[in-house]
Amino acid sequence: MNKASRIFCPALITPKNAVVKQTEQLSRSQKLLTELGLVKSGSNGTYQIMPMAQRSVDKCIDLVQSNMQQAGGQKITLPILTPTGLWKKTGRLDGDISEFYMVRDRSGKQFLMSPVREPTRRQ
Incomplete structure (x- = not known):
């Protein structure tokens, strides 16, 4: 110290x-x-x-x-916000995005709270 x-x-x-x-x-x-x-x-x-x-x-x-x-509680680390542009480039925002948490900053840029793991798509 x-x-x-x-x-x-x-x-x-x-x-x-x-x-x-x-x-x-x-x-x-x-x-x-x-x-x-x-x-x-x-x-x-x-x-x-x-x-x-x-x-x-x-x-x-x-x-x-x-x-x-x-x-008896446990510590967890929550995901962070990432720019949606990264998700659009890979096509991961094309489907149902209702479960994603998205926000916009003051300048209009959109961010998405990154999930711990992505949901699997059902065929």
Whole structure:
């Protein structure tokens, strides 16, 4: 474990008399998380969790895991969103896609939640 004084924490310090441009930050909490160096904007709509916040996330995960083990639960890893273009190229979106979870981002790009395994097609 690293000492707190050695943890990479890029705080965004803004002088009180500075004129700040309006950004796309949606809430006060988002602004505070960014200014305190807990998260960093990656690309549009994505954020990177910085080390200090990662320590907090890890502690929450450990707490949930220990309670799940006591209750007899099991940990799973869920699939991720992938661009539908990948699925269209291979023809896997041609059939019945009602069971797929699809979303669009702000710019209109469509994403699909990748299944753990693809359903077999009945002939």
